[in-house]
Amino acid sequence: MLAAGAGISFLLTSCLPTPPLQPSPSPSSSAETSTPPSSPSTSASASGSAGAAAPTDTPRVVSSGLEAPWSVVFRESTALVSERDSGRILELAEDGSSRVIGTVPGVAGSGEGGLLGLTVDDQGRLYVYSTGAGENRIQRFDVTGTPGSLALGSPVTILDGIPSASYHDGGRLAFGPDGMLYATVGDAGQAGQAQDLDSLSGKILRMTADGDIPHDNPFDGSVVYSYGHRNPQGLAWAQDGTMFATEFGQNTWDELNIITAGANYGWPTVEGIEDTEGFTNPVQQWTPEVASPSGMTYADGTLFIANLRGTVLRAVPVADPTTFTDHYAGEYGRLRDVTLSPNGELWFLTNNTDGRGTPGPEDDRILGVDLE
Secondary structure, eight states: OOOOOOOOOOOOOOOOOOOOOOOOTTTTTTTSSOOSSSSOOOOOOOOOOOOOOOOOOOEEEEEEEOOOOEEEEEEEEEEEEETTTTEEEEEEOOSOOEEEEETTTTTOOTOOSSEEEEOOOOOOOOOEEETTTTTTEEEEEEESSOTTSSSEEEEEEEEEEEEEOOSSSOOOEOTTTTTTTEEEEEEEOGGGGGGOOOOTTTEEEEEEOTTTTTTOOOSOOOEEEEEEEEEEEEEETTTOOEEEEOOSSSSSSSEEEEEEEBBOTTTOOOOOOOOOOSSOOOOEOOOOOGEEEEEEETTTTTTEEEEETTTTTEEEESSSOOEEEOOOOOOOOOEEEEEEEEOOEEEEEEEEEESSSSSOOOOSSSSEEEBB
């Protein structure tokens, strides 16, 4: 176990009228790229601060031999996994073996697109974010059968027409404590669209389970909940309802943000903490070579973040979200997602077979570890 920390002062600004856009940065640099440069991070550092929860030991292998997995969720006690490139959804047995319950029709992603985020509602229905022909879409599927023989039903489209590209597709889905469905959407390589409230690019969306617009959304007639994002990929809520999101930066700063309704997070005018009027600062930032934060979960006072380029499981205490502690740095390669299993074990998902990592003989894997 390796520990590191960052003490970064911050100021959360209010959402004021948007300043003029600056020219969009080049999309050629992606925070998902694999091998970290040898140069050290330029972020400020201080002693790490462990939260109320921390991994206790060496992780066990829950499942192996997965192909570019992206998301893992639980339907009751059964784990379901999305595979980005194959379009397949797998169910895991208790012994770690997997079987295909169905293939999402029309997945046509390339690069960072494909079959991405999953979430499950309280009726056991599966929600899927995927790249189709010229768009990203959110679909709902009934799941039939019993564990060991589950099957995927026909899709019901909840929201389509979400801009897509070979990079910056966002893709995380989660139900919030308010019962609403949230989705992260990248800028699809069109940075200026993140500031356009008429576009879904570069946004976090909020909708009902049927895709309708909640009456208390911040912008009338819109599923947009927050904007000015580059490529957000992690969502989690603390016990008090505070909403957090992770975000890939361009070349300078990756971010951890506290998300509030209607707030503007600055991209592409601002990247990282700049205290610019009208934009909300991140609560913490890291250089991309030590981060590239993707999936995130909350457990017992701690946010756990899976990092791709940084090849680390990062723990951020909610009581002081300007600090962090790193676990398993460089031990398992790229990490895409992290979640809490029904029995309280922390699961995290490697992503070494996605074309940007160096897969080992058992990759990709789901690893599980108890928390103290």
